[in-house]
Amino acid sequence: MTDLTKRVYSKDAQALKEGAEVVVAGWAENVKNLGKIAFIKVRDRTGVIQATAFPDNKAFEEIEKIPRESVVVVTGKLAASKLKSGDKEIHLETVEVLSKAEPIPLDISGKIDSNLDTRLDHRAIDMRNLKHLAIFKIRSKINAALRDFLIKEGFIEIQTSKIIGAGAEGGATLFSFDYYGKTAYLSQSQQLYKQAVLSSGFDKVFEIGPSFRAEKSHTTRHLAEFTHFDFEMAWINDFDDVLKVLERLFVAVCKDLNKNAKEELEALGVTIDVPKIPFPRVSFEEAVKLLNEAGKKLEGDDIGTEEERVLGEIVKKKYKADAYFITKWPYSIKPFYIMTDGDISRGFDFAYKGVELASGGQREHRYDVLKNQIAGKGLKPEEFGFYLEPFKYGMPPHGGFGMGLDRLVQMILGLANVREAVMFPRDPERLSP
Amino acid sequence: MTDLTKRVYSKDAQALKEGAEVVVAGWAENVKNLGKIAFIKVRDRTGVIQATAFPDNKAFEEIEKIPRESVVVVTGKLAASKLKSGDKEIHLETVEVLSKAEPIPLDISGKIDSNLDTRLDHRAIDMRNLKHLAIFKIRSKINAALRDFLIKEGFIEIQTSKIIGAGAEGGATLFSFDYYGKTAYLSQSQQLYKQAVLSSGFDKVFEIGPSFRAEKSHTTRHLAEFTHFDFEMAWINDFDDVLKVLERLFVAVCKDLNKNAKEELEALGVTIDVPKIPFPRVSFEEAVKLLNEAGKKLEGDDIGTEEERVLGEIVKKKYKADAYFITKWPYSIKPFYIMTDGDISRGFDFAYKGVELASGGQREHRYDVLKNQIAGKGLKPEEFGFYLEPFKYGMPPHGGFGMGLDRLVQMILGLANVREAVMFPRDPERLSP
Numbered sequence: 001m002t003d004l005t006k007r008v009y010s011k012d013a014q015a016l017k018e019g020a021e022v023v024v025a026g027w028a029e030n031v032k033n034l035g036k037i038a039f040i041k042v043r044d045r046t047g048v049i050q051a052t053a054f055p056d057n058k059a060f061e062e063i064e065k066i067p068r069e070s071v072v073v074v075t076g077k078l079a080a081s082k083l084k085s086g087d088k089e090i091h092l093e094t095v096e097v098l099s100k101a102e103p104i105p106l107d108i109s110g111k112i113d114s115n116l117d118t119r120l121d122h123r124a125i126d127m128r129n130l131k132h133l134a135i136f137k138i139r140s141k142i143n144a145a146l147r148d149f150l151i152k153e154g155f156i157e158i159q160t161s162k163i164i165g166a167g168a169e170g171g172a173t174l175f176s177f178d179y180y181g182k183t184a185y186l187s188q189s190q191q192l193y194k195q196a197v198l199s200s201g202f203d204k205v206f207e208i209g210p211s212f213r214a215e216k217s218h219t220t221r222h223l224a225e226f227t228h229f230d231f232e233m234a235w236i237n238d239f240d241d242v243l244k245v246l247e248r249l250f251v252a253v254c255k256d257l258n259k260n261a262k263e264e265l266e267a268l269g270v271t272i273d274v275p276k277i278p279f280p281r282v283s284f285e286e287a288v289k290l291l292n293e294a295g296k297k298l299e300g301d302d303i304g305t306e307e308e309r310v311l312g313e314i315v316k317k318k319y320k321a322d323a324y325f326i327t328k329w330p331y332s333i334k335p336f337y338i339m340t341d342g343d344i345s346r347g348f349d350f351a352y353k354g355v356e357l358a359s360g361g362q363r364e365h366r367y368d369v370l371k372n373q374i375a376g377k378g379l380k381p382e383e384f385g386f387y388l389e390p391f392k393y394g395m396p397p398h399g400g401f402g403m404g405l406d407r408l409v410q411m412i413l414g415l416a417n418v419r420e421a422v423m424f425p426r427d428p429e430r431l432s433p
Numbered sequence: 434m435t436d437l438t439k440r441v442y443s444k445d446a447q448a449l450k451e452g453a454e455v456v457v458a459g460w461a462e463n464v465k466n467l468g469k470i471a472f473i474k475v476r477d478r479t480g481v482i483q484a485t486a487f488p489d490n491k492a493f494e495e496i497e498k499i500p501r502e503s504v505v506v507v508t509g510k511l512a513a514s515k516l517k518s519g520d521k522e523i524h525l526e527t528v529e530v531l532s533k534a535e536p537i538p539l540d541i542s543g544k545i546d547s548n549l550d551t552r553l554d555h556r557a558i559d560m561r562n563l564k565h566l567a568i569f570k571i572r573s574k575i576n577a578a579l580r581d582f583l584i585k586e587g588f589i590e591i592q593t594s595k596i597i598g599a600g601a602e603g604g605a606t607l608f609s610f611d612y613y614g615k616t617a618y619l620s621q622s623q624q625l626y627k628q629a630v631l632s633s634g635f636d637k638v639f640e641i642g643p644s645f646r647a648e649k650s651h652t653t654r655h656l657a658e659f660t661h662f663d664f665e666m667a668w669i670n671d672f673d674d675v676l677k678v679l680e681r682l683f684v685a686v687c688k689d690l691n692k693n694a695k696e697e698l699e700a701l702g703v704t705i706d707v708p709k710i711p712f713p714r715v716s717f718e719e720a721v722k723l724l725n726e727a728g729k730k731l732e733g734d735d736i737g738t739e740e741e742r743v744l745g746e747i748v749k750k751k752y753k754a755d756a757y758f759i760t761k762w763p764y765s766i767k768p769f770y771i772m773t774d775g776d777i778s779r780g781f782d783f784a785y786k787g788v789e790l791a792s793g794g795q796r797e798h799r800y801d802v803l804k805n806q807i808a809g810k811g812l813k814p815e816e817f818g819f820y821l822e823p824f825k826y827g828m829p830p831h832g833g834f835g836m837g838l839d840r841l842v843q844m845i846l847g848l849a850n851v852r853e854a855v856m857f858p859r860d861p862e863r864l865s866p
Contacts, residue, residue, distance in 0.1 A: 101827035126821040127633035140590040165865040177610035200560035202530035267539040386866035432598040433819035
């Protein structure tokens with residue numbers, strides 16, 4: 001067997017000199033025998049390279065028999081490509097089939113648009129399309145960029161339990177199960193845990209992990225399981241101290257991608273305009289006014305999805321900005337843990353191109369006030385024992401936000417459906433693969 | 434209110450010049466009034482600094498009334514410490530109590546050893562002990578070191594779903610629940626998913642996320658929820674290609690901690706000896722022989738916990754190594770997805786100081802052989818539809834391992850119980866906080 005550790009990526013092979021001996025391995029995207037010449041197009045995660053064989057090669061007759069998408073290892077010498085000037089191809093010496101493929105169940109060339117459901121049914125095959133693979137390379141880079149920024153800023157990464165004993169923020173959308181004879185739930189947010197540990201002295205924390213919501217939603221933006229990026233910092237004067245970190249974080253991610261994910265963004269035809277700091281702060285009151293002027297009345301107390309979209313267009317026109325904050329929400333539509341100034345909360349949303357990406361605020365850190373706020377929302381303070389305890393023993397002022405990482409990937413890349421940004425999405429209809 | 438954004442860490446204050454005006458914020462670890470002098474010891478995540486006040490200060494009388502562990506902000510000028518030469522203290526100008534503490538429910542000074550259960554019941558308070566906090570600072574650094582190494586090596590970070598439709602590796606230890614009218618399970622391993630995506634062309638992937646096991650174990654090493662570090666790479670010749678990355682990875686983490694977690698390691702009294710590459714490869718056959726020579730017979734087919742411990746001592750003596758691999762396990766005690774050479778599998782364990790940290794191997798990538806192995810283990814290939822599909826359409830040779838991140842933290846720091854390395858551990862008795 002060919003020594004696979006000698007393998008080079010197809011893209012790196014292009015950078016080597018003509019005549020260099022190379023080993024390239026990947027999937028046989030195409031095979032053909034034209035009589036005087038036979039070729040295999042080998043695809044790996046960096047691209048596609050052609051390996052050409054001539055009739056004097058003993059593998060010549062075998063090449064066209066290799067089923068497409070089989071896994072092959074090719075050895076040979078680099079030569080100038082006859083197809084595209086400047087490119088190289090491999091003059092094939094040996095080819096070995098490591099895994100024979102049956103005809104694949106969907107088109108991965110990008111020529112035929114497969115239905116998203118079909119794509120997700122065969123997700124491992126679907127991601128052979130280099131555009132789909134690129135989404136997940138970028139997703140990995142977004143994760144890295146977030147972490148790099150936060151670690152440099154002195155944040156500590158935490159990992160909290162996803163199995164919880166009580167569904168603190170509301171029981172209706174919780175998955176529940178038997179846990180050694182007790183009822184347990186899947187965590188829908190790290191909110192209460194990330195706050196609790198600030199009382200330990202952690203100071204600045206973040207977590208990237210799964211959260212679960214048993215909602216029956218069928219939108220292009222919601223999933224039953226999502227990757228939750230949670231962020232909390234102590235010693236703030238006001239929620240604006242959180243916004244200042246959030247805007248720098250978002251800019252850092254955009255810059256990082258423009259620098260480190262160039263090829264992947266090109267493959268997807270995406271350009272990222274780095275937003276300017278400071279991002280506009282639009283108060284809830286102003287947002288409603290702007291919407292009203294545009295002929296949009298709120299259908300209820302909250303800004304809905306459609307209103308969000310319209311607001312995004314208005315803000316884009318008025319402030320020339322894709323990224324902005326909506327601040328000073330009425331406390332009546334915010335959760336109990338947000339700090340208030342009378343009827344106005346210190347909560348905020350972070351929106352990008354008319355879609356909410358994160359929601360956060362300054363938290364109420366005063367034990368007595370917090371207990372009252374819990375009761376005021378019709379909840380029972382005694383059911384919040386573990387959460388309330390740290391506040392009793394010294395809690396610094398703090399704030400933070402939670403962001404859906406899947407939606408962040410979706411919006412940065414302009415994907416129509418959040419499912420395209422998730423390898424194996426989960427929704428009311430989908431539990432597999 | 435004092436501007437909290439002007440705050441400096443107590444440790445950074447020590448590095449400033451005498452006379453410098455500082456703002457320090459944290460927990461009032463101790464307060465005292467000695468008549469001519471009063472002081473507050475302020476603890477933040479970097480240490481403790483003393484703030485001293487004199488009778489001419491209008492806050493003088495108030496200081497001793499501040500309940501211990503309250504959250505305070507102190508302003509003042511730096512001066513030479515009278516307690517320890519070379520150190521500085523703060524000559525207090527103002528002190529503000531941001532959050533008053535009730536008497537805390539456990540000792541955090543480290544003078545009294547609290548029972549681990551009590552500590553975990555009040556975990557957010559327990560972690561105020563700077564030694565306990567240090568464990569989680571180091572844990573964050575271990576996460577970062579793992580990721581830094583892998584990203585540099587070209588690995589892609591993936592995030593797969595924790596809600597799964599079928600419990601592929603064995604149903605007995607799965608948590609199950611109702612998922613929109615269907616039965617779903619909590620993932621016990623990313624094994625099958627990380628393998629599946631190698632058929633997409635990802636090439637090298639890792640994931641750090643939770644896994645769940647409904648085992649009724651009450652050991653110091655097992656939890657119902659743990660952080661799983663999973664690793665898989667394609668295009669290997671043999672399982673030894675995986676070992677070569679794993680040993681470099683482990684060394685990189687040790688070196689990184691020695692460089693970037695110096696103070697935290699000192700606080701815990703831990704020194705890390707960086708193991709030498711190559712780590713010894715001890716075959717299963719040799720391991721059994723060595724154990725027998727030491728008077729230990731296997732109680733069954735597998736190497737048990739106690740045998741593991743003894744083997745660690747033997748290897749330490751024979752090879753002068755804490756870190757080593759046990760290779761060439763009998764296939765009979767390894768899972769269906771491991772590649773075999775007759776009765777011997779290409780599986781391995783990675784052990785450190787007598788404790789298994791990771792388990793892995795070369796995987797069987799040939800569709801027909803894999804199907805036979807599933808059936809040979811008494812399982813039904815037709816129940817492995819999603820898993821088997823990618824193998825049908827071209828799967829490269831590959832291998833990898835899974836590691837318990839909690840146990841890695843435990844063993845590197847020499848902690849007696851894995852629960853000390855986990856913020857909010859879950860076991861058959863513990864579901865809260």
